[in-house]
Amino acid sequence: MNGLQYEARIRSYLLGRYAAKTAASQLIGEQDLRQLQVKNGIFQQPLLVSGDGHRHPVSISHSGDVSAAVAFPAELQMGIDVEALDEVNVAAVETQMTEREKVTVSKLPISYEKGLMMLWTAKESLSKAVKTGLTMPFSIYEINQIELRPTYMVSTHTYFTQYVTLSVLGHRYAVSLTIPKLARLPEAFGQECQAFLAKL
Structure with missing residues (x-):
């Protein structure tokens, strides 16, 4: 059993690296993935190094056989x-979850359990964006408001007011992306995420 779990972890790890590349x-227009290497920064955050030596921030997540990654310009901070x-x-x-978050989740037009999972991914993606990971109390990533959009949800945070988190809920997976509040995403973001999750 331990051997199978180890193989699953290795597979998940490699899928995450492939997603990051x-x-x-x-983002940078490099078609040859062999020219790209994923390394770790001082806080173990993933960092992509291209063939010309330039470093590009990335965020990686994996759950089971599914991996997701986002690469972004150095002037931004994102987490997935x-x-x-x-x-x-x-x-x-x-x-x-804080009591405030439990009340917020209970008012969503989805099951309480799925709402909790959506908040979990939102808070974890924020922890990656600010590069603290899960080393801080989870309450510091508290979500104070959720706005429903046609294909995704937008969360704002009590203590990290400069960020917003976009979440998409599928039948089997939830995915969240934290971005600076001033950043803009393509209008089709939610539809593309829904299409991705529908294939899983």
Whole structure:
């Protein structure tokens, strides 16, 4: 059993690296993925190094056989998280939510359990954007408001007011992307994420 778990972790790790290279290749126009290397920064955050030696920030997430990554210009900070809805202990997730967040989730037009998972991915993606990871109390990433859009949800944060988090909920997975509030994403963001999740 341990051997199978180890193989699954290696596969997930490699999928994440491949996703990061693919995302970065679209950002910088490098088609040969062999020219791209994923290394770790001082806080173990992923960092992509291109063949010319330039470094490009990336954020990686993987859950089971699914990986997601976002590459972005150095002047921005972003974070991404993807979670399989059936692989997470919902009761444990609930213990990491503030009372305010539980009330917010209970008002969403989705099940309470899926709402909790959406908030979990939103908070984890923020932790990656600010490069603290899960080393801080989860309450510091508190979500104070959720705005429903046709294909995704937008969350704002109590203590990190300069960021917003965009979340898309599929049947089996939830994915969240945290970006600076002043940044703009293509209008088709939600539709593209929904199409991606529908294939899983």
